[in-house]
Amino acid sequence: MDEEIKLCIQEINPHVVCSLCGGYFIDATTITECLHTFCKSCIVKYLMNCKHCPQCQLKVHETHPLFLLRPDRTLQDIVYKLIPNLFENEELRREEFNKSRGMAIDKKPGNKTEEPVVPRLSSIINNPDGHLYKNDEQICLCLEKYRSQRVLYHGKVLSLRSLDRKFLRCSIRVLVSHLKAMLYKKLAIPIDLQIEVMCDREILADEVSMKQIFLLNWFGKETPMVLFYRFHETPENGIT
16 A cells, blocks of 8 residues: 655645745746746736746746736646635635625525626636546647658558648647547558657657647747648658
């Protein structure tokens, strides 16, 4: 039986505390240029007057620094799981703030009018299905054939054709291996023939996710993100 591991919360604090306010992350937001994370309200307020990362002083963006901020929902859910009552207390605080500003109306008996919907915290804590792919951030892709290729397979010449539907929308958690599995099925490629997926002529590893590819290779470019596929070029394949 595995031994239970206990950690002191102070050992975890450096990874879940915002360096700007000194509190636990609320609406964790990451600067994509350096991957440092802060509370959303903290980093937005900070970047209104300074265009550098508070931790490493890297220039975020000369004119539009907020364009390089991305929510880190996974980290935020981890924080809510680690810190008791943090989620409940923050949600209660927001409800009280909204009520004080007249943004929430208490429902009265017999009143059938619709109440204004006040945004609530987004977390798997109040959404049991929050971990499902359908609730993920989405990314638009275009899968293009890299070039005309023919391979000799069991005495027959096979050509790699284009997809009938090359545009797709998927979760940012989708891996390159998932795209390859789809290509094998859609294009009826024999399983013993290897294929490669590329972005900007860089061959992508199977375990790389669409989010990683976007941040490393496509951030700042127009959508959809374009990926190419081709037969794996080896002498054994006899590609021409």
